[in-house]
Amino acid sequence: MSIIDELLREDLRGRTPYGAPQLDVPVALNTNESSYAVPPVVVDEIVAAVAAVAPGLNRYPDREFTQLRGDLAAYLSRSRTTVSPEQVWAGNGSNEVLLHLLQAFGGQGRTALGFTPAYSMHPIITATTGTAWVDGLRGVDVEQGGGGAFDLSVGSAVAQVEEHSPNIVFLCSPNNPTGTALTLDVVTAVHDAAPHAVVVVDEAYTEFARPGTPTALTLLEGRPRLVVTRTMSKAFAFAGGRLGYLAADPQLVDALRLVRMPYHLSAPAQAIARATLRHADTMLATVDAIKEQRDRIVHELPGLGLHPVPSDANFVLFGGLRDSHTTWQALLEQGVLVRDVGIEHYLRVTAGTPDETTAFLDAVAALAPEHLEGQS
Incomplete structure (x- = not known):
């Protein structure tokens, strides 16, 4: 144990800080930010x-x-x-x-x-x-x-x-x-x-x-x-x-x-x-567009063999994955960053622009069947 570990509060030892990945990728859909720039x-x-x-x-x-x-x-x-x-x-x-x-x-x-x-x-x-x-x-x-x-x-x-x-x-x-x-x-x-x-x-x-x-x-x-x-x-x-x-x-x-x-x-x-x-009305003008993409994700994922959770937020949690971290990596290799939230068999994706949603859905469709639960 280092001197810093010894000096650190005992209840904080061994803990890890918050750390959503901040990666330079074409499609970042992991932290529930808005994909739309400030007008x-x-x-x-x-x-x-x-x-x-x-x-x-x-x-x-x-x-x-x-x-x-x-x-x-x-x-x-x-x-x-x-x-x-x-x-x-x-x-x-x-x-x-x-x-x-x-x-x-x-x-x-x-x-x-x-x-x-x-x-x-x-x-x-x-x-x-x-x-x-x-x-x-x-x-x-x-x-x-x-x-x-x-x-x-x-x-x-x-x-x-x-x-x-x-x-x-x-x-x-x-x-x-x-x-x-x-x-x-x-x-x-x-x-x-x-x-x-x-x-x-x-x-x-x-x-x-x-x-x-x-x-x-x-x-x-x-x-x-x-x-x-x-x-x-x-x-x-x-x-x-x-x-x-x-x-x-x-x-x-x-x-x-x-x-x-x-x-x-x-x-x-x-x-x-x-x-x-x-400018509240101007800033909130994209909310309906984001909700449309959220609902599009919920509607289309079942056809790809996955199980989305109906959402009232600007993201969708989806399950049906054999190994969530392996699928997270496979999507990242296609330039799409989503969030591994630590729930077995699930990942979370932020609803972005129509093009970002298409990129995400295309990346999911390109996954090998082995990524899905019950598939070999």
Whole structure:
């Protein structure tokens, strides 16, 4: 053991960092980014916004990012509920927002529960705060009619919450990597079954949900322990801008000030996020096109011998593979990068442009039959 290993916190020894491959390939469909570039009209406004704040960079930014919170609240209020600026918090990507939640409500001697497979950063961020992580499970009551292998039913979720008595519960809807969404009765049942827990509903992909898929924003009123997290990385094509946010009770938001770093959102970050939000409709114009390619993948993969999971996100999890990593490598050799999410016999692909989707489907069609389960 090296001296650094000896000095490292014992609970972090032997862990591996987050590491989605960043490879130079013709078709990159592995990290659920938008394949569409920021439109020129928005680029022009971003450049102007940065130019406007640049002379004042000798001063610290607005610590409370007041104007940005107002813009985010206005955007969230376009749904079926009204959100006030006092209910909004933001950070450098939704991961920082999740970190703030765990720093404030987790820690040594406390437990976080998530229902896996789900977003891989939930347990990673949990570990960095010294919070104990519990792997809850999905699909555990399939044989009793509880739904598919990746579904989460009310009965199963409540039973697991009652068993572990967590301090924080993570619910992911639409879920990553499965693409499956939760019904609101699951959210309310988990909330009621965990009276001493903060319940976090991660809605990073909600703009891609199929019609009729509900948002937990409608449940915030009267539930001070409920949090809904969002991101601008996906539907807003703003992954490089690093802006995530949440909506919750103002008192919960106020508690996050205890753990954030001073001036954690730079003046340029606030300016470019606000410029992008002013063009929300333009930035979201590609959502329908991405959903069309997602549905195309779901429709065409069965004809190639694979089993896609119907998705409410901008990606598709597909199964039926004999060895997922071998198939991942075979697709990469054809210039198509998808994601090995660590679920045996499954891979995940982001819905990209029509040409990228065609390239992916052609690469799958070119695979030897030996890649499929049950084939020799």
